[in-house]
Amino acid sequence: MAFDYEKYIRPGKLPHIWCPGCGHGIVMKGLIRAIDTVGLKKENTAIVSGIGCASRLPGYMDCCTLHTAHGRAAAFATGVKMAKPEMDVILVGGDGDGTAIGGNHFIHACRRNIDMTYIILNNKIYGMTGGQFSPATPTGAKASTTPYGNPDAAFDIAKLAIGAGATFVARGTAFHANQIDKLIAEAIQHKGFSVVEILDDCPTTYGRRNKFKSVIEMMNHLKEIAVPVKAAEKMSPEQLQGKVLTGVLYKEERPEYTDEYAKVIERAKGAK
Amino acid sequence: MAKKVAFLQGNEAAAQGALYAGCNFFAGYPITPSTEVAEVMSAELPKVGGKFIQMEDEIGAMAAIIGGALAGSKTLTSTSGPGLSLKQELIGYACIAEIPCVIYNVMRGGPSTGMPTGPSQSDVMCAKWGTHGDHPAICLVPASVQETYEEVIRAFNLSEKYRTPVMVMPDEIVAHMRERIVFPEPGEVAVIERTVPTVQPEQYKPYDTSFGDVPPLAAFGSGYKFHVTGLNKMQDGFPTTKAAIVQAEEERQVRKVDGNVDDIVKYEEYLLDDAEIVVVAFGSTSRSARFAVNEARKQGIKAGLFRLITFWPFPEKQLLALSKKVKAFITPEMNLGMATGVVKGVVEGNAPVHGIFRVDGEPINPGQILDKMKEVK
Numbered sequence: 028m029a030f031d032y033e034k035y036i037r038p039g040k041l042p043h044i045w046c047p048g049c050g051h052g053i054v055m056k057g058l059i060r061a062i063d064t065v066g067l068k069k070e071n072t073a074i075v076s077g078i079g080c081a082s083r084l085p086g087y088m089d090c091c092t093l094h095t096a097h098g099r100a101a102a103f104a105t106g107v108k109m110a111k112p113e114m115d116v117i118l119v120g121g122d123g124d125g126t127a128i129g130g131n132h133f134i135h136a137c138r139r140n141i142d143m144t145y146i147i148l149n150n151k152i153y154g155m156t157g158g159q160f161s162p163a164t165p166t167g168a169k170a171s172t173t174p175y176g177n178p179d180a181a182f183d184i185a186k187l188a189i190g191a192g193a194t195f196v197a198r199g200t201a202f203h204a205n206q207i208d209k210l211i212a213e214a215i216q217h218k219g220f221s222v223v224e225i226l227d228d229c230p231t232t233y234g235r236r237n238k239f240k241s242v243i244e245m246m247n248h249l250k251e252i253a254v255p256v257k258a259a260e261k262m263s264p265e266q267l268q269g270k271v272l273t274g275v276l277y278k279e280e281r282p283e284y285t286d287e288y289a290k291v292i293e294r295a296k297g298a299k
Numbered sequence: 300m301a302k303k304v305a306f307l308q309g310n311e312a313a314a315q316g317a318l319y320a321g322c323n324f325f326a327g328y329p330i331t332p333s334t335e336v337a338e339v340m341s342a343e344l345p346k347v348g349g350k351f352i353q354m355e356d357e358i359g360a361m362a363a364i365i366g367g368a369l370a371g372s373k374t375l376t377s378t379s380g381p382g383l384s385l386k387q388e389l390i391g392y393a394c395i396a397e398i399p400c401v402i403y404n405v406m407r408g409g410p411s412t413g414m415p416t417g418p419s420q421s422d423v424m425c426a427k428w429g430t431h432g433d434h435p436a437i438c439l440v441p442a443s444v445q446e447t448y449e450e451v452i453r454a455f456n457l458s459e460k461y462r463t464p465v466m467v468m469p470d471e472i473v474a475h476m477r478e479r480i481v482f483p484e485p486g487e488v489a490v491i492e493r494t495v496p497t498v499q500p501e502q503y504k505p506y507d508t509s510f511g512d513v514p515p516l517a518a519f520g521s522g523y524k525f526h527v528t529g530l531n532k533m534q535d536g537f538p539t540t541k542a543a544i545v546q547a548e549e550e551r552q553v554r555k556v557d558g559n560v561d562d563i564v565k566y567e568e569y570l571l572d573d574a575e576i577v578v579v580a581f582g583s584t585s586r587s588a589r590f591a592v593n594e595a596r597k598q599g600i601k602a603g604l605f606r607l608i609t610f611w612p613f614p615e616k617q618l619l620a621l622s623k624k625v626k627a628f629i630t631p632e633m634n635l636g637m638a639t640g641v642v643k644g645v646v647e648g649n650a651p652v653h654g655i656f657r658v659d660g661e662p663i664n665p666g667q668i669l670d671k672m673k674e675v676k
């Protein structure tokens with residue numbers, strides 16, 4: 028039987044705002060399957076986002092949804108999770124939202140290891156505002172504000188998350204749609220701050236400026252650059268040039284923030 | 300039984316007031332001269348099962364208290380000038396999304412880093428116009444340690460009642476001075492809780508105006524699923540650009556405060572019955588003003604004091620009425636004329652308004668006010 032996505036979609040809120048060929052919808056379907064796999068209760072699940080095309084995702088989901096301000100999803104979500112640790116909290120947003128304006132909140136959420144899952148839809152560009160370069164735009168790429176090629180260096184978002192202390196970090200692509208739900212499900216089940224970076228595409232503002240003739244070409248590009256971590260172990264540095272690793276990149280057990288705060292409460296009560 | 304008394308600093312009293320009001324969530328970022336609030340909350344909140352979190356910056360702290368409030372908590376943040384500037388975008392978010400929360404801001408010299416330990420009253424305009432767009436604003440300006448305690452409780456009550464952020468803004472002198480404070484018994488001061496929905500989850504709309512201008516607010520995780528956004532929204536919380544809805548919702552948001560001015564505005568009238576010269580003052584400056592009024596009376600000058608306790612909404616009606624009876628207003632303030640400008644606008648030229656402005660980090664002393672009285676009498 029076909030998977031029933033409608034069960035998790037808010038009645039009457041489709042069609043979505045995304046352009047034809049945008050990868051964000053593929054990620055949303057993956058998220059829905061992951062929520063179903065894990066068995067999260069809709070009324071007990073908060074989905075929190077910032078601002079951007081990617082950040083419109085929560086509005087379509089039939090859960091407790093919080094569309095915040097640009098870059099602030101992790102900080103709002105931290106408030107929700109601290110106030111109600113029993114809720115499942117999922118963050119969604121773009122590369123610009125999460126690593127430029129929201130970079131500070133992002134790294135500190137990683138550091139605290141607060142039990143939330145952050146799905147970053149990395150299309151390497153500010154889609155919503157018409158294609159300005161983001162911290163994930165490759166050096167040399169064209170964006171509406173890099174007409175002569177991007178002079179900036181790009182973040183490796185997954186590495187950034189690992190460096191900042193996230194205890195579960197995975198990467199997938201919109202091409203490998205069937206893997207997305209598995210990565211997200213594992214991330215949700217992980218106790219601690221988990222980050223899932225999904226490389227997707229923005230044909231409208233990135234593709235057309237960077238010589239991708241079609242969405243299919245963009246998808247094929249994702250397919251070509253992706254190397255599963257296991258396969259990468261057997262590859263030489265030369266072979267790995269220009270590739271990105273996919274799958275679960277990092278996993279560690281470390282005390283979780285709301286658990287630690289529960290101990291603070293115990294100590295404070297004892298000190299009375 | 301004798302009431303509990305203590306010798307407290309304004310900031311400590313603020314924290315105690317928040318606890319009395321049922322605050323169970325604090326998020327902040329250290330900044331002089333407000334840090335004591337965070338320190339007290341970090342110690343006291345976990346004792347009662349509440350949550351304290353020090354965020355990575357003031358924006359994060361503002362975001363966290365909105366998130367916490369949406370999950371059902373009564374939330375507070377404390378800060379000072381530069382931090383208040385950083386919080387502004389999200390104060391606007393709390394206004395449009397209609398999330399109750401309290402922002403305690405100690406006024407120090409500005410702009411920018413300004414004078415971190417010097418007193419000031421120059422954030423009062425930021426309280427109303429700091430965030431962009433039309434929005435409701437409530438700002439309370441206590442003048443003593445006791446009043447700081449009481450006004451923080453009132454701030455929580457107003458915030459819950461009107462589903463909107465409320466600011467409490469003592470100047471640095473009030474925040475740091477120590478005075479005797481008498482604590483109310485539990486239950487002695489009313490504590491207001493937000494109205495929560497009683498409809499079935501399927502029927503719930505977070506901005507359902509059939510319940511009036513302040514619709515019930517469900518908590519995340521309480522069985523209700525709904526959407527919250529900073530975009531102009533419809534009754535069900537989803538974004539809209541429909542002109543009529545946007546206009547009506549914007550007006551309702553502002554009307555929650557403007558339509559309830561009498562409930563929100565609080566002030567003190569001191570020797571106003573026969574007063575010819577009226578000092579309009581707030582915060583620690585009003586203490587100098589009271590002293591000056593007493594001195595003036597001894598010297599035969601018919602002086603009085605109109606003390607603002609609520610700064611926003613401004614007591615326009617009261618000052619307009621007063622302006623028809625008096626010879627002159629004197630408006631001392633630790634800024635370059637913020638309240639003075641508002642008073643001038645309100646009194647419609649019925650009486651002259653003479654400002655006394657100080658931004659050098661020194662308080663306005665009674666002598667300065669008395670001199671001005673003699674000058675204008």
Ligand SMILES: Cc1ncc(C[n+]2csc(CCOP(=O)(O)OP(=O)(O)O)c2C)c(N)n1
Nearest residue numbers: 078079080081097121122123124153154155
């Ligand atoms: C404070 C603030 N600054 C700037 C903007 C404008 N803005 C809206 S979305 C966006 C970029 C979104 O890009 P990204 O997060 O990568 O998501 P995408 O649209 O590509 O999915 C920007 C800069 C804003 N809304 N708020």
Ligand code: SF4
Nearest residue numbers: 045046049080154229
């Ligand atoms: S502009 Fe780009 S990111 Fe936004 S919806 Fe269109 S394709 Fe997707």
